[in-house]
Amino acid sequence: MKKKIEQAIKPFGKERGNLIPILQAVQDNNRYISEDAISKIADKLKISEHEIYGVATFYTQFRFTKPGDHMVKVCLGTACHVRGGAQILDRTEKTLNILPGETTLDSAFSLERVVCIGCCALAPVMVVDDKIYPQVNSSDVGKIIAKHRSRHKKE
């Protein structure tokens, strides 16, 4: 983990303007931004950890806790919302027994609410890892989660 953090930070200069690209690189490499990563970034850019958290928490793209093995995203952009996105999210929350931003106890799934993933014609959409599920209805949610849960057990 430490090595991956260092690899992500290394290509960047020490200018403060590199903060956001560094945070993105760390998250891309490690799937989230750990306390250790914040500390290393603070050392490199010579700014306080407090300031880094202040900037990073402004952006919803950054995660500060380790995500589950599978990322479930439910779109609540306008097109998805008007076609039942809120019901999809509600069913997903109940199926996984977590709220957006949380991870299941077995670390299998994390849930995120997103605002448009750019395929509005397929609304309402749900995404698990890189797989997009188009025109989802509430009764599909359990099957979609079960499919990925069985893959998770095989891994």
Ligand code: FES
């Ligand atoms: S609003 Fe959901 S994909 Fe655009």
